[in-house]
Amino acid sequence: MFGEAWVYESIVGALPGVRLSETAAIALQLLIFETGLLLLAWAYDLWNAVPAGTAAVGVAAVGSYLMLKLGESNRTLDVSETYYRLLFGSSIEVVLAVLAFIAVVTHLFVTDPATVGGPAPAAQLLPFPVAVAEEPLVTDLFGASPPTPVVFFALLVLWDLCYRIGTSWWTAVVSLYRELRLTVGPGTALRFRRLDALNVVFAFAQLALVPFITDRPVLLVAMLGHVVAVTVVSGAAIALSLAAER
Template sequence: MHDGEKKEMKWIYEIIVSKIPPFSLLSYQYSILLQLLFLLILGIILGLVFQLKTISLAYGSLGILVAVLWSMLILQLGPTLRKFRAPLSKDENELLERYKGILFHKNHYEAIPGVAIFVPFMLYLFHDGSGLLKYWLGENPNILLLFFVSLLIWDVCYRMGLGIWTSILALWRSLELKKLAERRTELEHTPYTELRALRKLDINNVFFGLISLLLLPLIKSDPLFVIMIFAFMTFITLTNVISAYLISKVPWLPPDIYNLVKESSFAYVGTSLKGVTHITPVVYVFDGQRMFFNTSKEAKKLKVMKKNNKIAFLIDKRDMSNIYENKAVLFTGKVKIYGLLDVPLRLIQMLRTLRLFITKYPEYTRKYSTSELPKAWQLTPIIARILVEVKPARIIYWRGAKQISVPV
């Protein structure tokens, strides 16, 4: 894409709305809310003028609410992708640029799924055998009401199409990114913040699918559309769950650092409180995405981390015969200290981490499970040993005598 296209990254609906006052005078977030208010007031006025039932007004308001909720979720895409930094991998960078180029194509292909939903829906709706119009508007509805409902249906169908469009592209992007990640060399990688942002967008789309269930009261009188809504929800949800899972399996560390972190056995934890620094060696595990170490509830570093969660986490590999073969990586960032409240919320993650410790350090975990060690060192589940997760914000890597700063 050219620079102008990168900066624009808008869909046809946004472009049209951005040219119509007063919506054009507001940021997109506020213009969405103004559209909600405008459609809601217009719908209520038309309903009162043509004496619609209260339930019909409620159905119309629900349809508007769904469209706005979808808009707020879709709104995250453009700003998030605009802030993307280029991956330190030519192939991965080209893939993500291609993904953005297709997603926000100048020919606005994103409207095609919406049209493909809208046209058959309208043909079916105005077919003599369909009872939905009567269910919504009663007998012989006025032409203005029909026009307003058609506009609202287009709004909903367009956003349903966007959900399908973004979900299919997200799954394709995640599949390709995982394949490319397996072919990385040396320091090639996509930064952690970018991978986390992509995963967040996929999770947003999962909610996009679930929100569609709010449409069920509007179409419950037609079994065919009930089935279609459930099919849409299932497709959107499953597609994005798979995409988010694939993204979670893409390493955010380049191969050189990934292998160093995976293969090393010890690290040094640096903490600081009121100008007093503290450094201790720890054993740790790495699950391919996150680093964990555990510490005693009596340990000084834990007491410091509870007051200042900033941390330095150093892993090094030394060759005493040749200093130019030495490697080290320093992660600076913050920690998450796991507590009792995390047990029900992150039990699976905690059990996986425990299994990694047992597999990597069988002798260590066996000794720590005995009562032969000091109380502060005993591996008493939940009570005496505390699990800590490292959340890096910056990475510095040394290879030989050369220092390299690696984007997170």
């Protein structure tokens, strides 16, 4: 499995003495994260952060399901080894996830506090008005002095989300490369188109987080831009696949 799967899949398959089905692995992830969220909310009286935290945990769980489905289905298709080496063996999705995670953390702890209370340039990129936040997002969710365990847990969930975003980006890019450079049979092409469409669903699922960042123009632009980018690139792969069959 190693070198032929994403890092997340490899971790699930490498737990010593444990063999979990996809459903069990996702259910366990959801249980652990949601339980941790509720316990921290109870311990530090941060119930106002529970809706956003639950949405993030839910999106991560959906992402886990779609990652496992995309990974398993991709490995059953007949295509050049180059495709599988790029998709799974390169671990580029981890690099993209690290970059996304660093960018978001930098924004949360540096840019957001420095620009709160005033109009953000990023708001001009949106076709609709955006409310002006009165305090940093971290303060809004966790208070003026966020407890260390809460910040640790929040960053863990954030990393989980960024990893899935990186995977979605890389899946879209490799799919477009596949259609531009590789040849597949008609039956395989149809199944690839379905997987490309599933990746778009993967991206759209993350829109569940939008209600919690409507007054954060930078995060909102980044989220919507991510969904548009994945949709355009995956859509281009689907269009090329359909054109090749005509």
